[in-house]
Amino acid sequence: MSPLAIATLTLATLAATGPAHADGGTMPHVSGKGLVTAYQALGYDTAVQLKDGRGARRHVLWPSNWKVCDQHPRPGSPLPPRAITLTVVKTHESCGDGR
Structure with a gap:
C-alpha cells in the first residue's frame, strides 16, 4: 500500500471523531498543536498539504x-479554496523556535 493510501485511510478513520467543518470558515490557530x-480544528473535509519541517x-x-510548527494561511484568515499548508515535524522534534 502506498504512503498516500495509508495516509488517506488514516485520515478517513480519524474523520469519524472530529467536526465536519472549521468554525466559521476561518483558519484556526493550530501551530504548536498535534x-x-x-485536523479536528480544521474539519476533515478541509484540503491540507503537509510539509516536512525538517x-x-x-x-x-x-x-x-506529528505536530504543527507553522501554518498558511495565518490564524483568523478566511480558509482559501485551495489546500492550506501545515509544516510539521515529529512530536519529539523541535520546530526550531523552542516548540
Missing part, C-alpha cells in the same frame, strides 16, 4: 506522531 488536533520530504503515516 496534527490530530489540527526538509527531508518524509511522509506522515501516523498523524498522532
Whole structure:
C-alpha cells in the first residue's frame, strides 16, 4: 500500500471523531498543536498539504506522531479554496523556535 493510501485511510478513520467543518470558515490557530488536533480544528473535509519541517520530504503515516510548527494561511484568515499548508515535524522534534 502506498504512503498516500495509508495516509488517506488514516485520515478517513480519524474523520469519524472530529467536526465536519472549521468554525466559521476561518483558519484556526493550530501551530504548536498535534496534527490530530489540527485536523479536528480544521474539519476533515478541509484540503491540507503537509510539509516536512525538517526538509527531508518524509511522509506522515501516523498523524498522532506529528505536530504543527507553522501554518498558511495565518490564524483568523478566511480558509482559501485551495489546500492550506501545515509544516510539521515529529512530536519529539523541535520546530526550531523552542516548540
